[in-house]
Ligand SMILES: CC(C)(COP(=O)(O)OP(=O)(O)OC[C@H]1O[C@@H](n2cnc3c(N)ncnc32)[C@H](O)[C@@H]1O)[C@@H](O)C(=O)NCCC(=O)NCCS
């Protein structure tokens with residue numbers, strides 16, 4: 001078994017890398033999807049978010065208004081408040097899902113894909129609900145992962161890809177400026193790649209064509225499989 005963290009800033013290409021790893025047999029746990037599910041009505045953090053941020057984050061159909069929540073979190077400097085509600089539960093759920101996979105397959109390579117591995121002070125333990133009562137461990141990711149991979153790209157390229165992913169159609173100059181500013185606010189909440197890289201075991205450089213990203217995945221995959229088999233033996 002091998003617990004791998006796959007991280008990278010907004011638009012770096014980590015979901016694309018995760019897809020390539022999945023095609024080779026890795027089990028992918030997407031932090032974003034878990035968080036989205038838990039924010040649905042009836043989900044684990046839905047009520048806490050409304051109680052904390054108030055009814056302005058609700059749409060008429062009772063879904064959370066992600067746009068409003070993004071404006072408050074990133075635009076008004078309140079993202080840490082949202083993180084304190086969402087991250088402990090999402091991280092605990094990642095551990096539960098990984099455990100379920102390892103119970104079925106001791107040789108599994110489980111990859112947790114998340115934009116925020118180093119940024120969060122949470123480690124998903126049951127004492128971790130508020131993020132306030134306990135001194136957080138200085139490097140909580142160490143206990144969570146056997147190995148960490150960073151997907152990196154220059155900031156301007158990340159922003160371009162982020163726009164491409166969410167826009168779909170050509171953007172007006174005003175909308176482009178608005179989304180670029182939004183991307184920069186989000187990136188400002190993420191640790192720069194220069195600080196992340198030394199904390200990682202492998203770095204995938206995604207500043208060329210997608211085929212080059214896939215080649216790097218091809219190089220790494222046998223190492224992950226080998227490490228997983230070694231872990232199983234010992
Ligand atoms: C604020 C929310 C509702 C905005 O939703 P929206 O659909 O606009 O964005 P989405 O979730 O698709 O995120 C897009 C990108 O923004 C960046 N981002 C998201 N949350 C954060 C955060 N807390 N800090 C820094 N960057 C973030 C990531 O690069 C992410 O890939 C949403 O991002 C959210 O709930 N964030 C808090 C939970 C979280 O940290 N999720 C990310 C990993 S668990």
Ligand SMILES: Nc1ncnc2c1ncn2[C@@H]1O[C@H](COP(=O)(O)OP(=O)(O)OP(=O)(O)O)[C@@H](O)[C@H]1O
Pocket residue numbers: 008009010011012013014015016017115161162164165206207208209210211213
């Ligand atoms: N090497 C590449 N060349 C061209 N396009 C790419 C490349 N890598 C990724 N992309 C595209 O860029 C966009 C963002 O990639 P992806 O969704 O994998 O990034 P991400 O790191 O998961 O982003 P986010 O944190 O915003 O969810 C996608 O539309 C993807 O197809």
